[in-house]
Amino acid sequence: MKLEPLKIGDLVAKIPVIQGGMGIGISLHNLAGNVAKEGGIGILSVAQIGYQNKEKFEKSPLRTNLEAIGEQFKKAKAIAKDGIVGFNVMVAQFHYDKYIKKCVEAGADVIISGAGLPVDLPKFVGDSKTKIAPIVSSAKAAKVILRTWAKRYNRTADFVVIEGPKAGGHLGFKKDQIEAAIDKMDEEVTEIIEIVKKYGSDFNVHVPVVFAGGVFTREDIDHYLALGCEGVQMATRFVGTVECDAPDDFKNKYLNAKKEDIQITKSPVGLPGRAIKNSFIERINREDIPIEKCRACLSFKHCDRKTIPYCISEALLHSVEGNAENGLVFAGANAYRVNEITTVKAILEELNQ
Ligand SMILES: Cc1cc2nc3c(=O)[nH]c(=O)nc-3n(C[C@H](O)[C@H](O)[C@H](O)COP(=O)(O)O)c2cc1C
Structure with missing residues (x-):
């Protein structure tokens, strides 16, 4: 049976699947553009988005990243035609405000923001048409962010992304909470939906909720729709x-991963992350890795240059520059189930039948 479209205000995605932002360099214009073209919502990751322009990037990461936002968005839209394309911006990013403003200026349809609570996101998008969503992992976080937006900005979210403990990349759970959170996530989802409904009704708007983390099949999608979600990420x-923008070296890590290779690992951001075991993970379990060069990717509040176990940008850049064995390969709990390289169209068609 065909899935119901996902409606976010005046935006309508034919297929209620948002492709989650993946940094550094995993979801750029090609993946995001193609997901949007096939009826989903394509999301570009802003994390070091300009890294491919190597010389310029090494000299001035901020300026190069800001320029790349416009360039990548334009290319994604050229592929997507009338499809919906947006950005993922992490709160922990240094110059968060500048990145958000640039995404809005580029014409982003949506901005999804997590890895911290995006308390001031409404201020930076102003009264633009860009739709905004916080990423939350608990009812408590949902309450805090929606209450803050209501009080400070007299508005609510356009949609909300709940990210559960099976997601890839940084997680909104402490390491020792992950197992318990897996068991109790459905309850949490129901509670978050109630909170979102309350704020939606306060502002007389409908606020769809989308679930992320470990969604792989149509059955998974049906499960979250039955809980009251209106889409998945x-x-x-x-x-x-x-279409995925990552090099084959990175994709091969997924193809070759076994279940036990997918591990929870530490990150300079302070949150645990999920990644595929390789020489890099073995090394950081043994020792800290000195920083070669700081590209100021994270705010000082989120990254203490003196005490971090390794540099997150360096680790992620290695993994997209042909050295995935010695880089950080973020992956969701289901990465071992990726056994072939197919197309965006084939995946979305399979999910929508
Ligand atoms: C390789 C990779 C990179 C990611 N990078 C980011 C990121 O830069 N910002 C972010 O908010 N989430 C990031 N995520 C999380 C995803 O956007 C998504 O919410 C999550 O992985 C969904 O779970 P799934 O991978 O099991 O489908 C990343 C995930 C992966 C697998």
């Missing part, structure tokens, strides 16, 4: 596509 599965 999926990232890991889209790595196994020809």
